[in-house]
Amino acid sequence: MARAATTSDVFNAIAEPQRRQILVLLRSGERPVTELAEELGMTQPGTSKHLRVLREVGLVRDRKAGKQRLYGLDARGLRPVHEWTGGFEQFWNESFERLDAYVQELKQTREEQR
Numbered sequence: 001m002a003r004a005a006t007t008s009d010v011f012n013a014i015a016e017p018q019r020r021q022i023l024v025l026l027r028s029g030e031r032p033v034t035e036l037a038e039e040l041g042m043t044q045p046g047t048s049k050h051l052r053v054l055r056e057v058g059l060v061r062d063r064k065a066g067k068q069r070l071y072g073l074d075a076r077g078l079r080p081v082h083e084w085t086g087g088f089e090q091f092w093n094e095s096f097e098r099l100d101a102y103v104q105e106l107k108q109t110r111e112e113q114r
Contacts, residue, residue: 010080013057018042019050023059026073030063033071 014020018040025031025039037047051071054060058077062069 008057010057010059010077011084013053013059014078014081016050016053019054022047022050022054023073026060026071030070030072032068036071 014023021040022036025036033044033047033051036051037044040047051060051062055062055071059074060071061074062071064070
């Protein structure tokens, strides 16, 4: 099966670590591409390419502010990822419950040995 283009699928777009880092940086608010590039240690053109992909899949919005273009997070685009990962919540909850039960058992055993 052919892999979806990174520009049409949120999952493929966020598979790139630098794109995920851009999303993390944008959580604190809008930023110009030059600031993002500096934070990432990338060139401005490279950062712009990542921003374009993120914008095309609906994770980033942009607006003109004077001579600059500011980029901001649009977390609504992460809904498919959230919904998919939410399907694993029961697995993690059960794992943590088993871990908690094991820790409680260890505590009880220690107390009985005293």
